[in-house]
Amino acid sequence: MEFLFIIIGFVLLIKASDYFVDASIDIAKIFNISEIVIGATIVSIGTTLPETMVSATSAFKGYGDIAYGNALGSIICNTSLISALTLIFTPCNVDKKKMKVPVIFFFSSFAIYLFCAYYFNGFSRISGIILVSIFIVYVAYIIHTNRNNNNSAVSDMIEIDSEEFKNDGSKNIVKSIIILILSAATIAYASNMLVDNGTLIAHKFGVPESVIGITMLALGTSLPELSTAITSMIKGHSNLSLGNIVGANFFNVVLVSGLSITISPFNLPTSKMINGINASLLVDVPVTLFVMLILCIPTLIIGKTRRWQGIVLIITYILFIYYQFVI
Numbered sequence: 525m526e527f528l529f530i531i532i533g534f535v536l537l538i539k540a541s542d543y544f545v546d547a548s549i550d551i552a553k554i555f556n557i558s559e560i561v562i563g564a565t566i567v568s569i570g571t572t573l574p575e576t577m578v579s580a581t582s583a584f585k586g587y588g589d590i591a592y593g594n595a596l597g598s599i600i601c602n603t604s605l606i607s608a609l610t611l612i613f614t615p616c617n618v619d620k621k622k623m624k625v626p627v628i629f630f631f632s633s634f635a636i637y638l639f640c641a642y643y644f645n646g647f648s649r650i651s652g653i654i655l656v657s658i659f660i661v662y663v664a665y666i667i668h669t670n671r672n673n674n675n676s677a678v679s680d681m682i683e684i685d686s687e688e689f690k691n692d693g694s695k696n697i698v699k700s701i702i703i704l705i706l707s708a709a710t711i712a713y714a715s716n717m718l719v720d721n722g723t724l725i726a727h728k729f730g731v732p733e734s735v736i737g738i739t740m741l742a743l744g745t746s747l748p749e750l751s752t753a754i755t756s757m758i759k760g761h762s763n764l765s766l767g768n769i770v771g772a773n774f775f776n777v778v779l780v781s782g783l784s785i786t787i788s789p790f791n792l793p794t795s796k797m798i799n800g801i802n803a804s805l806l807v808d809v810p811v812t813l814f815v816m817l818i819l820c821i822p823t824l825i826i827g828k829t830r831r832w833q834g835i836v837l838i839i840t841y842i843l844f845i846y847y848q849f850v851i
Contacts, residue, residue, distance in 0.1 A: 526721040526728070533717035534744040537574050540710035541748070545570035547704040554697050571768065572598075572775040574745035577715040579784040582737070585719060588790025592804075593737025594745065595781040596812050599773045600738070601746045603815040604841035606753045607769040611819075611834030614757050618766065620827045625665075626767070627820045630774040633658050634813065637777055641809055645792055645802070652785030659778040718744070732795030735848050738808060746772075766819075766829065773816065811844055 548566040569576070575598045582590035610616075633655060640651045718741060726736045749772050756768075784790075796803035818836055823829050 536714035590737035597738030597742025608837035655782030734793035
């Protein structure tokens with residue numbers, strides 16, 4: 525039953541997130557808010573809304589291990605599974621200049637994350653506030669850049685599906701507000717369902733909560749990115765998928781983790797140890813850094829993605845999942 529409720533929770537969460545974003549866009553357009561602001565705020569947050577709500581709910585309920593695992597696991601899943609599929613089947617050319625900014629923001633914020641993890645062995649509320657502040661700075665930068673640049677950096681840096689902007693804003697505002705409220709309530713309910721049943725599964729099978737967060741919940745909350753990747757490949761826009769992955773990973777650090785830490789600071793999970801050392805510091809965090817380096821550095825150097833990157837990433841993901849459940 526717990527697995528059934530997990531599946532139902534994922535479906536509710538993802539569909540409600542879609543409705544939430546659409547209703548937010550409709551309301552924004554009714555009030556003549558520009559697409560630049562909509563893209564940099566509503567839609568960018570919407571792409572990681574499942575991860576944000578699951579991690580925030582976990583932190584609020586005192587399940588820091590799930591909040592921690594979901595954020596890192598989503599980055600690993602996005603990079604070494606979802607982007608790997610894109611790289612293997614449809615390698616593409618990349619605009620290095622436009623990709624450079626989100627990559628710099630990601631590694632800068634992740635450096636702060638690494639410092640807290642290795643030096644303090646946990647995250648204080650101050651570190652959470654710093655990460656959320658970086659997100660705000662990033663959004664402000666995108667808005668400023670677009671106001672002074674005719675070519676849309678929103679679509680290139682955040683990589684939002686242009687379908688999101690096809691709403692004409694003509695919907696009745698009362699209807700949009702009702703949809704917004706109902707979808708927000710559904711998101712909260714679905715997040716609770718996922719966290720509660722994920723915790724029950726962990727206890728029932730003797731699996732650490734961090735493992736459930738970094739594998740099952742991370743994969744489920746990354747389904748929107750997977751959908752974007754498949755759609756982009758079919759339409760021949762693989763660079764859209766790549767940009768979406770980099771942007772989503774950055775948001776996982778500064779928004780998903782930052783908000784969770786701000787709500788309820790937590791220490792690193794201690795359920796798995798290797799020779800007396802926290803396994804997360806030896807495996808989870810290094811793997812997160814490794815897969816992003818493999819994805820970003822060669823791509824920025826040569827201006828295109830290569831099939832070998834996808835192969836390395838998918839092998840890494842398989843070994844990572846094997847370690848989590850077998851070793």
